[in-house]
Amino acid sequence: MTKGFKIAFKAVIILLAVVIAFLMASVILWIIGADVSATFYTICLEPLTNMLHLSEVLIRAIPLCIIALGISVAYRSGIINIGAEGQMSIGLLAFTGVALAFPDVPRPLLLPLALLASVIGGGVWGFIPGILKAKLNVSELLSTVMLNYIAAQFYSLCLRTIYLDPAEQVYGTGTPQSMRLTDNVWLGRITGRLHYGIIIAIVLAVLVFLLMWKTSMGFKMRASGSGARAARYAGISVGFYVTVSMVISGAFAGLAGGVELAGVHRRAIEGITNNYGFSGVVVALFGGLHPFGIIPASFFFGLMIYGATLAPTKVGVPANIVQVMQGIIIIVIVTAQMVLSNDYFRDRVWRRIQSLRKKEA
Amino acid sequence: MEHISKRFPGVLASDDISISVGEGEVLALVGENGAGKTTLMNILMGLYQQDEGRILINDEEVHFKGPEDAFKAGLGMVHQTYMLVHNMTVTENIALGYKKAWKGIHLDMKKVRDKVVEVSEHYGLAVNPDAYIWQLSVGEQQKVELVKTLCLGARFLILDEPTSALTPQEVDELIVLLHRMTSELSIIFISHKLQEVKALSNKVTILRHGKVVFSGNTDDYSSEEIAAKMTGHEIILPKNNEKNENGETVLSIKDIVVKSDMDTAALDHLSLDIKAGEIVGLAGVSGNGQRELAEVINGLRKCESGSISFFGNEIQNKNAEDIIRHGMGYIPEERNTEGIVPGFSIKENFILKDSTSAPFAHSSIMNGKAIDENAESLIRKFDVRCPGINTAAGSLSGGNIQKVILAREIERKPKFLVAVYPTRGLDMGAVEFIHQKLLEIRKSGVGILLISEELDEIMDLSDRIAVIYKGSIQRVLDKAEATRENLGILMAGVKL
Numbered sequence: 084m085t086k087g088f089k090i091a092f093k094a095v096i097i098l099l100a101v102v103i104a105f106l107m108a109s110v111i112l113w114i115i116g117a118d119v120s121a122t123f124y125t126i127c128l129e130p131l132t133n134m135l136h137l138s139e140v141l142i143r144a145i146p147l148c149i150i151a152l153g154i155s156v157a158y159r160s161g162i163i164n165i166g167a168e169g170q171m172s173i174g175l176l177a178f179t180g181v182a183l184a185f186p187d188v189p190r191p192l193l194l195p196l197a198l199l200a201s202v203i204g205g206g207v208w209g210f211i212p213g214i215l216k217a218k219l220n221v222s223e224l225l226s227t228v229m230l231n232y233i234a235a236q237f238y239s240l241c242l243r244t245i246y247l248d249p250a251e252q253v254y255g256t257g258t259p260q261s262m263r264l265t266d267n268v269w270l271g272r273i274t275g276r277l278h279y280g281i282i283i284a285i286v287l288a289v290l291v292f293l294l295m296w297k298t299s300m301g302f303k304m305r306a307s308g309s310g311a312r313a314a315r316y317a318g319i320s321v322g323f324y325v326t327v328s329m330v331i332s333g334a335f336a337g338l339a340g341g342v343e344l345a346g347v348h349r350r351a352i353e354g355i356t357n358n359y360g361f362s363g364v365v366v367a368l369f370g371g372l373h374p375f376g377i378i379p380a381s382f383f384f385g386l387m388i389y390g391a392t393l394a395p396t397k398v399g400v401p402a403n404i405v406q407v408m409q410g411i412i413i414i415v416i417v418t419a420q421m422v423l424s425n426d427y428f429r430d431r432v433w434r435r436i437q438s439l440r441k442k443e444a
Numbered sequence: 445m446e447h448i449s450k451r452f453p454g455v456l457a458s459d460d461i462s463i464s465v466g467e468g469e470v471l472a473l474v475g476e477n478g479a480g481k482t483t484l485m486n487i488l489m490g491l492y493q494q495d496e497g498r499i500l501i502n503d504e505e506v507h508f509k510g511p512e513d514a515f516k517a518g519l520g521m522v523h524q525t526y527m528l529v530h531n532m533t534v535t536e537n538i539a540l541g542y543k544k545a546w547k548g549i550h551l552d553m554k555k556v557r558d559k560v561v562e563v564s565e566h567y568g569l570a571v572n573p574d575a576y577i578w579q580l581s582v583g584e585q586q587k588v589e590l591v592k593t594l595c596l597g598a599r600f601l602i603l604d605e606p607t608s609a610l611t612p613q614e615v616d617e618l619i620v621l622l623h624r625m626t627s628e629l630s631i632i633f634i635s636h637k638l639q640e641v642k643a644l645s646n647k648v649t650i651l652r653h654g655k656v657v658f659s660g661n662t663d664d665y666s667s668e669e670i671a672a673k674m675t676g677h678e679i680i681l682p683k684n685n686e687k688n689e690n691g692e693t694v695l696s697i698k699d700i701v702v703k704s705d706m707d708t709a710a711l712d713h714l715s716l717d718i719k720a721g722e723i724v725g726l727a728g729v730s731g732n733g734q735r736e737l738a739e740v741i742n743g744l745r746k747c748e749s750g751s752i753s754f755f756g757n758e759i760q761n762k763n764a765e766d767i768i769r770h771g772m773g774y775i776p777e778e779r780n781t782e783g784i785v786p787g788f789s790i791k792e793n794f795i796l797k798d799s800t801s802a803p804f805a806h807s808s809i810m811n812g813k814a815i816d817e818n819a820e821s822l823i824r825k826f827d828v829r830c831p832g833i834n835t836a837a838g839s840l841s842g843g844n845i846q847k848v849i850l851a852r853e854i855e856r857k858p859k860f861l862v863a864v865y866p867t868r869g870l871d872m873g874a875v876e877f878i879h880q881k882l883l884e885i886r887k888s889g890v891g892i893l894l895i896s897e898e899l900d901e902i903m904d905l906s907d908r909i910a911v912i913y914k915g916s917i918q919r920v921l922d923k924a925e926a927t928r929e930n931l932g933i934l935m936a937g938v939k940l
């Protein structure tokens with residue numbers, strides 16, 4: 084097999100994937116009678132044209148990145164965390180609790196304290212499925228999803244009771260939200276709504292890389308995930324590392340909640356989690372479960388989420404339709420990745436071409 | 445097959461190979477792991493296409509596009525790992541490939557069952573057509589594979605290492621069976637066990653690095669000559685001829701009771717003492733508590749009662765990490781899942797037990813350079829054949845994986861070693877190497893518990909031989925009093 088063929092094969096598959104994704108999405112747009120090219124421009128390119136749009140893309144990428152980093156740590160250690168949504172909610176609650184309880188503590192102390200609270204909150208919510216898996220072999224798919232429900236309802240309850248903005252009670256509008264948090268817990272902004280959480284996300288990515296690939300603990304966690312039986316035979320306490328990885332994973336999701344509150348919303352409202360917990364799983368896998376893949380992957384997903392919000396006003400395409408298109412695009416890309424990693428398929432194509440050439444000659 | 449060549453990325457798996465088999469003949473295809481035996485057979489079965497060369501059946505050139513074409517031409521292959529669906533019966537499994545019984549979507553199960561009974565009676569392959577696969581032993585499953593292949597009308601059988609998972613008794617039975625079948629069939633069988641080659645085949649072809657290095661009539665050559673041609677040098681399996689210097693007892697197992705995974709008693713008041721600098725061979729038919737014994741010593745299984753004393757420390761029910769720290773080395777039974785993390789690179793597998801200690805890590809920060817240097821030196825010292833230290837350990841051949849494990853365990857300088865089936869499925873060259881290493885560390889004063897099914901291995905290496913039967917030690921024999929016969933009798937459960 085020649086090198087030229089290998090490159091050509093790769094290029095053709097990628098091109099084919101792009102064309103297929105584009106065609107399928109176009110068909111959907113055509114059916115609902117939208118302007119196909121204008122829609123694609125709006126959701127793919129327009130967000131990159133000015134700083135305001137770009138900052139909106141980035142503030143969506145920040146929580147995605149932090150959550151996906153946590154999920155990759157758990158995944159590499161052999162446990163699939165689909166409970167980031169719930170862990171993020173608990174992080175939001177813990178952050179808000181600290182901010183409401185100590186409004187007068189100065190910022191250099193209160194902001195780290197509140198962020199720490201969100202880390203601990205998420206970590207506890209991750210610890211539960213971790214320890215259940217390690218000690219009793221309870222499926223994490225079950226426990227994390229159930230804990231998502233519990234966290235969502237608990238969050239909703241708090242917003243309507245102990246965290247409810249006193250002003251809402253006075254005016255009786257009844258919107259379930261907290262009062263605006265003290266500016267002692269605000270993260271500063273760089274431009275537009277883009278806040279310094281972006282630095283936190285990038286630093287965490289580097290830390291995860293160092294943890295997983297440069298420390299003994301990361302080595303043992305990866306060994307537990309990659310070959311639990313052999314790890315146990317080599318004296319590694321697999322259960323312990325599975326639990327630790329899940330605590331880390333939960334803590335990251337909790338922190339994503341804290342950062343989102345401190346940087347963007349600055350008061351607890353409904354819908355902050357915005358399905359980031361689930362998208363985070365896709366981002367983690369899309370980024371190859373590696374921190375330096377997760378950074379671009381979270382940017383790409385941030386772009387798509389933001390594109391979906393632009394489409395209704397700019398070109399009159401409902402956000403739901405954009406999400407359908409995105410689903411298709413992701414499936415096509417993932418399929419193309421699998422095809423590219425299948426050397427046997429490439430070998431078959433090569434042989435087919437060779438035999439066709441022989442016939443011609 | 446004439447002048448067959450096949451190239452894989454980076455290797456020439458078959459290099460201008462020609463072989464021929466006549467009617468009623470048995471050809472043994474022999475060679476070390478990775479010599480290209482299986483590749484060649486996969487080409488014959490149409491699973492791979494050759495790059496050059498041609499295949500002739502009865503002087504007619506054939507082109508198989510896939511295994512279906514090969515079946516039609518009367519070729520059948522029994523793979524090393526059996527391809528059976530466990531929660532289906534024997535008849536149902538065979539029906540999957542038996543196209544004659546399918547009419548549209550209707551499947552004539554009775555016809556399949558009749559055929560199974562007919563074939564099994566004809567060839568003397570006793571299988572129960574209504575048994576579920578999971579109920580059958582490995583030996584019985586192999587008979588099902590044979591019946592399946594014969595039901596499909598095979599006149600020419602290819603057997604890929606048919607004896608690698610069988611007990612010695614099952615091997616003998618299989619050889620008798622195959623002998624009987626040669627009156628009607630031609631057989632190619634792949635093996636690296638020379639007794640079988642001698643017992644069964646008319647002709648032998650030896651492959652090395654994808655090339656035919658020898659072909660001839662089996663009867664004209666001795667096992668030793670064939671072995672030497674296979675590895676390219678004379679093989680003399682080392683023997684333990686030295687006197688045991690009466691070291692002190694380092695591992696003392698007293699009256700332990702251990703449960704199996706099925707909650708039955710796997711070890712029943714077992715006691716055994718092993719001294720420094722001696723090899724104690726544990727002989728027995730597998731499934732008599734060998735796995736559980738190795739696991740309980742290494743802290744991987746709960747000890748219900750009794751005690752295990754290791755250099756004066758009670759280690760029963762301590763965790764694996766503690767026991768490793770006390771100086772225990774372990775070559776586990778399943779090298780692919782227990783011995784290595786298959787997805788990890790070779791260099792990472794070398795430090796699986798030492799990821800927190802110097803020189804590979806200082807206060808938990810790993811030292812990449814020390815890890816690389818360690819790996820480079822170990823693959824040289826233990827002759828691990830691999831593309832590099834970053835190759836995934838799971839992609840290596842069985843012999844090389846075992847060398848990785850051996851290198852890790854020996855280089856940790858253990859005070860004691862438990863070796864479970866250390867040479868199972870390996871070729872002669874690798875066996876020789878592993879035996880040498882075990883004797884070397886014995887000489888340095890390490891006690892070894894050698895668990896094996898190969899009586900030759902146990903008798904070659906051990907100072908004393910303990911026979912295990914139904915979870916307790918039947919008797920411990922000195923090397924001098926052990927013979928194949930008395931060991932066999934003890935293994936069968938008769939007290940001498």
